[in-house]
Amino acid sequence: MHAVPAPLTEKPVVLVCDDDITIRLMMRETLEREVITVIEAADGKQALEMYKQHSPDLVLLDVSMPHFSGYEVCEVIRQSPLGADVPVVMVTSSDDLSSINRAYESGATDFLAKPITWQILGQRVRYMLRASRAFRDLKRNEERLKRNEEHLKQNEERLRVLAYFDNLTGLPNRQMFNEDLQRSIAQAKREGLKAALLFIDLDQFKRFNDTLGHAFGDKLLNRVAEQLKTRLRPGDLLTRGVDRLEDMSLARLGGDEFTICLTQVAQNEDVARVASRVIESISQPMVVDSYEVVVTPSIGIAIYPDDGDEIDSLLKNADTAMYNAKAKGRGRFQFYSGEMNARALQRLRMENELRKAIDNNELRVAYQPKVDVQQRKFIGVEALVRWDHPKHGIVSPAEFIPLAEESGLIVDIDNWVLHKACHQASEWLNMGITCPVAVNVSALNFKKTNLVERIKTALREADLPASLLELEMTESIVMSDIELNTERLTQLKEMGTSISIDDFGTGYSSLSYLRRLPIDQVKIDRSFVNEIDCNNEDMAIVKAIIAMSTTLKMEVIAEGVETTTQTEKLSKAGCHRLQGFFYAKPMPAKFATETLLAGFDALPAAKKLATATSN
Template structure:
C-alpha cells in the first residue's frame, strides 16, 4: 500500500489528473453500465418468469379433466404443448397424493412437490421453477411444475454486454479526451509556473516570468508568483549593488590598510609585514637586507608657509623620485608625516646600500618646482642591516631610526650607517629623557649668567642666562646633551618658561641693587608656537617688576627657517611690546638671510665658530667683517660670542662690533656671584 502511495506521490500533477479522470469517468460509466445490465437482467428474468407462469396457468386449467378421468395420455399431450416454448425445459403433473402423473423432459426420480393451494415459483441462477395448483371449483386435483431455463436471459445479457462494453470504452475515451482538454486549463498554468520556477532555479535569472492568463485561482497564484519574483529580482539587484559597494568599500579599506592615501605608496602597516618577511628570509638564506629611514629636512617649513596642499604635492613628488632610484624588487613606503622607509633585499655589500642612500640624497637635493614655488629640501637617512646589526625586525627598525637621528643632528642632508656606539648614545639619551621629565619637579635646574660687555668701554652691559642641570647621580649635565631631548619631547616649553621666569626674577634683583643691565634669554621655537605666548612673557615681566626693554630674546636660525605665519606674528607682537629680538648663532644656517628684512630682528650674534680662529684665519675674518657690515646696513646691533683672547676682542672692536661675551670677559656664574661681579664693576668705575 505504501509503495502505491509513494508511486502516486511521485507522479506529475498532469498524470494525477489523467488517472483521476480515468478512474472517475470509468467508475461512473462502469457503474452506469452495471446498473443498466442489472435492469436488463431483471426485466429478462421477469419476462421468463411471467411466461413460465402463464404457461403453467394454461396447462393447469387443461389438466383438470385429465386428472379427473385419470387420463395420463391426455395429460402427456397437454404437457407436450409446452415444448413449443424455447425456455421450458421440463414440465410435470402430480396428482392429489403428489405422485407423478405425467411429464415431459422431467429428470428421473424428480421429487414430488407438496400440495400447494396457490401458485409459487423458485428462482435460481440457472432456472425458474413454477409450481401451480390444478383446481376445479375450489377443489385441488393436483400440481403442475414447469421448469424454464434462464439461458435466454444470459444470451440476451451477452448480446447486451457485447454492445454495452464497446460503448462504455468509447464513452471513456471520449470522456478522457474531453477531461484532458479541460484539465489543460488547470495544468497548463501550473506547468507554466513549474517551468518558470525550474528556469529560475536552473539559470538563476529572476527576470523570468510565468505567462498565465488572469483568473481567480491559478491566475492569482501566478500573479503572486510573479510579484514574488519582482521582489526577489529587486532584492537581487539591491544585493548585487550592495555586494558591489561592499567590495568597493573592502577594496578601499584594504587599500587604506596597506597604502598611503597621499603618496599611494605602501603604508607603515604593510611595510612592517614585508620587513618581517624579509628579515625571516635573511635569517634563513643568510642574505643581507637593508633598511633605510628617510626623514625630510625642513618639510614643516614648507607645510606651514605654503600650505598642506603644496606639502602633499611635495610628498607625492618625493615619493616618485625616491621610487625611481630603486630596483624593481626594492620597496618604499611612507611610514608617517614626512618619513619614508626603503627595504633593500639581496644586497651583496654595504657599498651598494650606501650608493642607494647617496642617490636618494642627490635626488632630493635638486630643486622641486610646484606651481610657482621653487622648493629645496634635503633629507636625513638612517641605515641598518640584517643580519649584520641584528636579526630582529623591531630592533632593526630602532637602529635605523637611531642612525637617522644622528644624521639629522649632525647637520642634516646626510646619511648615517648604524654603529653600536649610536645605540649606547641612544640608551644614554633614554636615561636622560626619563630623568629630564622629573628634573623640573625636583628643582634640579639652575641658571648661570655670562657677562656681556661693551667692546668700546669694556663695561658690563648685560648677561646671557644659561641653563644648567645638576643631577644628583649623573652630576652636571651639559645643555648640549639635554636641550635637544627637551625639544623633541616638548619639555622645552615648561623648561623655557621656567628659564624666562627665573632669569627675569634675577634681573629684577639686579635692578633693585642698582645695576640697570639687560638680560639675554634663549627662546625655543616650540615656545613661540604656544597659544598666549606674548601674554605669558609680559605677565612674567610684570611679575618680576622689570621693563620689556630690559630683556633680549634670542632666536636661532632654524626657528626662523621653520617659522609659520602665526610664529612671525608672535615675533612682531613681542617687538611692539618693546622686547628686543636677537638672532643667535648667525651664519651657521643657509637660508636665514631672506628673513632679516622681514622679521623684527634687532641684533645679530656672531657664532663662536667664526670667532675662534680670529684674527689669523683670513676666511673667518672676511665672514665676520661681512656680517658686521650687513648688520650695520640693516641698523642692527652685533654681538660676538666665544671670545677667549684680547686679540679677538680687538679685531671685533676695530671692525665695528658692538658687544661681546666669552671666557676672556667672564665665565658663566651663578646669580649671586654675577651680582658680586656687577658690584665690583660699579666700585671700580667709581674709583
C-alpha cells in the first residue's frame, strides 16, 4: 500500500537519496531552514522503500547509488500509482547531453549539477514544490471541470505559464526564449533578412543581493522587467525610428540575465537603437523598498547569420560580446566581432611577459600568517605569489594565475614558490622560529609524475624538515581522479608533509572517498565565511563542514576572515584556526619575520578580540 500524500497545507516532505552522507547532511541543513521535512535514503533500494512509506512531495536522486541507480529508481517511481506527478530531480556530476537526456527519459522533472550551489538549493526546491502543487491543483480542476470548456482552457493556460514563463517576473523563460529564437532564425532565413540577439546582464547585481538581501534583489529584477516590458513596446520603438523591426521578444534566462530577439533586421543601426533604448530604460533611478538605486546593463549583440546560424553559437557569441562590453566599462552595448581577438592578443603578450617574469626576478612571495585564536598563537603561514611588473606594477593574481594555468606556466611558478618558501621556512627555523609554510599545488602541477621528486629536492636543498611543509590543493583537484590521486597523496604524505584541501565546500567531495585520502586539514572556502555575519544558510554549511572534519579527525581552518563577528561565530562553532585580513594581510618575508617574532598578542586583531571579550 502507498501512503496518501500529505495535504498541501502541511509541511512539505522531501526525500533525499544519496550514498554520500556529506551531501545528505548539507541538503538536510539547507532544506530544513526552508521549513521542509527531510527524509533520507542511502541507496536505491532504501530510496524505493522510503518513497512507498512516505510518498514525499519531491525526490532528490543521486544518479550513482548502490543496488539501483537514480535512473532506475525514477522509472519505478513513475510507474507507481502516485508517482506520475511527483517532482524528481536528478543530482549528478555529469552535465553532458547524454546524461541529461537519460535523466529526462527516465522521467526526471529536472536535474541538478554537482558541485551544488547550496545558497540557492532551498529556493529552487521551494519553487519546484510550488510548481508541483500548482500542477496537482490544475489536474484536480481539470477532472472536476472537464465538462466546462472555458475552465479547461484556463487550466491549460496556467500549465503553459508554468512551462514557458518565469515565476518571478512573468517574462518568457529560457524554454520559450529558445523557441522564439529558433522561429526568428527560421523567419530571417526564409525572408533573406537578419535576426539579432541581445544578451543583457545587469552590472554588479550581486552587490545588491549581498548588501540588501535576495528578497530585495528579486524586487529589483521585477522592476527591471517592468521597465523593459513597458518601455520597449513596439509602438514606443516605432516613435524612435526603429521602423524596420516588426517583431521583438523579451525573456529572462535566469539570475540577472535577460534577452531580446529581433527579426526583420535590415541594418545593424536599428539593433543599436534598441540596445541604446534598453540601457536608457534600465539605467533610470528606481525606488525599491525606500532605496533609490541605479543599475546599469551591459549588452552583447550577435547577428544572424553573420555571428552564427544556430541558437548555441548566437548565444555564445552574444555572451562573449557582453563580457567585452563589461570589460570596456559597463553600461554599454557591444556587437560581436572577430576583432575581439585583440583581447586574445593582449593575453598572449601578457603570457610572454609572464614567461620572462621568473628569470627577470619580477615574482615575489608574500606570506600570510595563520592563527589559532583559542591558543593565541601563530600556527603557520601560506606562501602566495605576487607579480611586480616593471611597467604595470603589481599585477592582480586573479589576472595572471588563470593565464598561468591555461598556458602551463603555473608549473614553473609553483616550483619557484616552493623553493622560495622552503628556504624561508628553513631560515626561520635557524632563527628559532618553527613555522610551517603552506604552498599551493595547481591542478597541472599535481598531475606531473615528477611532483614528489621535485618536492623532495626543494626540501633537501633548503635543509627543511618535511613536517614544516604543507601542501594545499583544491577540492576539485583531489576528486578529479580518485584512484590515481589517492596514490599520489599517499606518496606525499609518506614524505612527512601535511596535506590540506583548499576551497572546501565548493566541490563535490564524497565522505567515503575523503575517508580514504591521507588528508590532514580542510580549509573552509572564503565564500561561506564572507556571509556568516548575516546568512544562516552559510553558517549551517560551515557547521556541517566542521562536524564532518571532526568526525574524520581532520583539522579545519577558515580562510577569508575579516571581522570580529566572523571570528566569534567560527570559534563558537568549533573552528579556532583562522586566516584572513582581520589578522594579517600577505606580506614580504621581512615583515612576516617581524610579525612572527612579535607574537600573536602583538597583532591589532588580538587586541580587538581582547577588548571585545572584556566588554
